[in-house]
Amino acid sequence: MKYLKIVLILFILVGFEDYPLFARDKKSIAPEDILNMSIEEMLNVKIITAGKKEERIADIPASAVIITRKDIEKYGYMSLEEILENVPGMYVIDDLGAYRKTYGVRGFYSGTPRNIIFLVNGVSQAEGVFDFNVMANFNIPVEAIDRIEVVRGPMSVMYGQGAFFGAINIITNDSYDGTSLASVSYGNMAERAVAKISETEGEFKYSLSAGYSATDGPDQDWDKMVTDMSALTFWGINSSNNTTKERLERDSKNFIFSGKYKHFYTDMMFNQSTDEAAIFRPAVSEGSAYNRDSAKIAVGYENQISEAVRIDTKMIYHHFSFDLDWDITSAVFTGSDAGETSGEADMYEFEANSFINVTDDFLVTTGLYYKMTKDPEFHADVNIFNLIYDDTTTDDIELLAAFTQMNYLLNEKFRLVGGLRAEKLLGYTMIHDNKPGQPANTLTQREYDEDDIDLIPSLAAIYSYNDQNVFKFLYSQAIARPSFFQNRDQFVSGRPNLEPEEIETFELNYMTVPSSKITANLSVFHNTLDRLIVRNNSLVGNQLVQYSSNGGKLVTNGAELSILTNPCEKFHADFSLTYQDTEDQRDGYGHIEVAYSPHLLGYAKLSYDFTGTISFALTGTYVDEMETEWNAALNGGAGGRIGQSVDGHFLLGANLRFNDLFDKGVYLNIRGSNILNNEYLYPTYVNNTWADKGTLGDPFEILVTMGVKF
Numbered sequence: 001m002k003y004l005k006i007v008l009i010l011f012i013l014v015g016f017e018d019y020p021l022f023a024r025d026k027k028s029i030a031p032e033d034i035l036n037m038s039i040e041e042m043l044n045v046k047i048i049t050a051g052k053k054e055e056r057i058a059d060i061p062a063s064a065v066i067i068t069r070k071d072i073e074k075y076g077y078m079s080l081e082e083i084l085e086n087v088p089g090m091y092v093i094d095d096l097g098a099y100r101k102t103y104g105v106r107g108f109y110s111g112t113p114r115n116i117i118f119l120v121n122g123v124s125q126a127e128g129v130f131d132f133n134v135m136a137n138f139n140i141p142v143e144a145i146d147r148i149e150v151v152r153g154p155m156s157v158m159y160g161q162g163a164f165f166g167a168i169n170i171i172t173n174d175s176y177d178g179t180s181l182a183s184v185s186y187g188n189m190a191e192r193a194v195a196k197i198s199e200t201e202g203e204f205k206y207s208l209s210a211g212y213s214a215t216d217g218p219d220q221d222w223d224k225m226v227t228d229m230s231a232l233t234f235w236g237i238n239s240s241n242n243t244t245k246e247r248l249e250r251d252s253k254n255f256i257f258s259g260k261y262k263h264f265y266t267d268m269m270f271n272q273s274t275d276e277a278a279i280f281r282p283a284v285s286e287g288s289a290y291n292r293d294s295a296k297i298a299v300g301y302e303n304q305i306s307e308a309v310r311i312d313t314k315m316i317y318h319h320f321s322f323d324l325d326w327d328i329t330s331a332v333f334t335g336s337d338a339g340e341t342s343g344e345a346d347m348y349e350f351e352a353n354s355f356i357n358v359t360d361d362f363l364v365t366t367g368l369y370y371k372m373t374k375d376p377e378f379h380a381d382v383n384i385f386n387l388i389y390d391d392t393t394t395d396d397i398e399l400l401a402a403f404t405q406m407n408y409l410l411n412e413k414f415r416l417v418g419g420l421r422a423e424k425l426l427g428y429t430m431i432h433d434n435k436p437g438q439p440a441n442t443l444t445q446r447e448y449d450e451d452d453i454d455l456i457p458s459l460a461a462i463y464s465y466n467d468q469n470v471f472k473f474l475y476s477q478a479i480a481r482p483s484f485f486q487n488r489d490q491f492v493s494g495r496p497n498l499e500p501e502e503i504e505t506f507e508l509n510y511m512t513v514p515s516s517k518i519t520a521n522l523s524v525f526h527n528t529l530d531r532l533i534v535r536n537n538s539l540v541g542n543q544l545v546q547y548s549s550n551g552g553k554l555v556t557n558g559a560e561l562s563i564l565t566n567p568c569e570k571f572h573a574d575f576s577l578t579y580q581d582t583e584d585q586r587d588g589y590g591h592i593e594v595a596y597s598p599h600l601l602g603y604a605k606l607s608y609d610f611t612g613t614i615s616f617a618l619t620g621t622y623v624d625e626m627e628t629e630w631n632a633a634l635n636g637g638a639g640g641r642i643g644q645s646v647d648g649h650f651l652l653g654a655n656l657r658f659n660d661l662f663d664k665g666v667y668l669n670i671r672g673s674n675i676l677n678n679e680y681l682y683p684t685y686v687n688n689t690w691a692d693k694g695t696l697g698d699p700f701e702i703l704v705t706m707g708v709k710f
Contacts, residue, residue, distance in 0.1 A: 128345030183707025643684025
């Protein structure tokens with residue numbers, strides 16, 4: 001059997017729900033176990049993401065959601081993206097660009113994947129060029145995931161910049177119990193293969209997974225997204241190529257290894273992906289191909305050095321590189337190749353944390369953090385826009401931080417949690433080499449000197465009225481610093497340096513179990529977001545000008561209600577509703593509806609276990625109507641939207657699962673997404689303003705998976 005496991009892994013390599021109250025570190029939480037727990041038992045379940053250590057759910061200063069292995073199997077989610085689309089308070093927008101789907105949280109949407117920090121086994125997935133958490137860089141197959149912890153709200157005290165809207169930890173090494181699996185999937189749009197093994201050999205424990213996935217992408221006409229197709233004629237779109245077919249294909253290969261020996265541990269992740277996308281204009285031939293390579297290696301040491309003190313230190317190496325082949329043309333472009341952009345960076349992180357039990361009632365977490373981005377590079381040879389340049393820095397980009405969080409139990413009912421992080425980005429100098437090797441070559445430098453020390457606080461008061469009712473008052477701040485890529489945009493376009501984004505949140509969270517069959521969670525929140533960084537693209541003559549700017553102040557008020565029920569042993573139903581209203585407080589903007597901010601989000605999940613081996617589940621998500629960005633320069637300075645508003649949409653999914661089908665461990669999963677085949681649109685974003693109607697969402701998709709656990 002051991003050799004079979006190795007063969008399965010090598011075979012893959014050659015090709016190279018959420019329950020709003022709970023998360024546990026070392027054991028998968030079965031839904032039937034949770035729904036039979038008392039409130040006291042529920043609040044004793046532990047989560048690791050909120051404080052980088054095991055903490056009872058009752059003690060964490062945050063609102064948490066967990067998705068277990070059982071949830072993923074029960075609802076049959078096809079991808080990590082689909083899992084997150086079903087998390088209360090989160091919604092997705094896909095502009096068909098290079099980032100894949102990006103997420104908004106409780107009414108805030110930035111357009112770039114850098115405001116939620118993604119972790120895989122506690123290792124940050126950001127890279128050193130864009131500082132993005134692009135899902136293509138860690139396209140983990142769902143079969144390899146043991147658990148996902150979603151902590152909503154600013155988490156910058158613990159994780160620093162980037163944890164703006166929250167932190168999501170994807171855990172693939174939850175246990176080393178010897179359980180392994182292999183599966184293949186095939187559907188009307190996608191195919192997939194996955195293998196995973198976990199073993200314990202004496203004091204050495206390891207988990208290893210490898211996966212491959214590919215999708216053909218949708219086959220839709222571009223004119224469903226455009227009011228006037230003649231506007232695209234200049235850009236080479238005609239009756240022969242007016243379709244997305246074979247122009248939005250994707251594939252990825254992923255490998256993850258986790259190991260632990262005594263007090264030492266390691267996590268290694270490697271990912272290759274190719275995403276075809278619409279970059280600035282629709283592709284005219286085979287699709288604009290965005291190729292990414294990512295490698296992350298973490299080595300750590302964890303030890304309980306005394307009864308009162310535990311330490312955890314780790315070093316992480318990141319490598320990221322990309323190249324983008326532009327597949328666009330224009331009526332005035334006479335060349336055969338539109339060009340390409342590329343870049344790469346190495347990044348090093350060091351973190352040392354200590355967890356101190358001062359007394360039984362007083363716990364202190366402290367940490368030191370250092371990050372160095374070495375030799376970031378961005379190159380452009382985009383002939384169609386006459387863009388030829390090389391950008392880098394003369395210095396390493398260094399970030400220093402120290403933080404502490406204190407958790408004090410005043411009495412049996414009342415707990416205080418407070419934290420503070422001090423963070424400083426050292427200044428660095430950027431170099432722009434325009435038209436290298438040509439007579440018109442120029443070399444310019446500019447310093448990024450927004451290097452103040454930022455202090456980031458958080459505070460929580462937690463009150464347990466009785467065993468069935470718990471209140472949390474939460475206050476936190478977070479920042480998001482501009483990346484090397486965003487800063488070089490400002491440099492090249494002659495615009496001022498960007499300032500860090502800031503967010504401040506107040507939340508009142510109430511958890512209750514009114515009966516043994518019902519669990520409820522209510523949150524009321526007030527968020528203030530200042531200096532949101534927004535990207536802009538425009539053509540000046542035949543020159544493409546790209547830059548970012550700090551926007552105004554957005555204020556959101558909202559409420560979120562989640563209810564979990566099990567009317568009978570075999571039937572489970574979860575419902576969640578989020579309402580929010582966001583206002584732009586810049587002068588003259590108060591009457592303008594905020595873009596990309598739906599007022600209403602709805603989620604539902606139903607499951608029924610027929611025999612213990614056969615189950616059926618439904619998932620439903622509703623996202624309210626949304627507006628596009630307001631551009632004050634349009635219509636002769638009178639202002640206007642860059643695209644049309646889009647209607648709200650409802651997506652229904654279904655899953656039928658057979659366990660122990662022919663033999664113990666053999667399973668069959670049939671998942672359908674958007675089974676009503678609703679045609680819906682995401683609002684136009686600045687990367688693709690040609691799609692003034694909006695960009696098309698995913699059509700009906702079915703995926704059949706056959707696998708075996710052993």
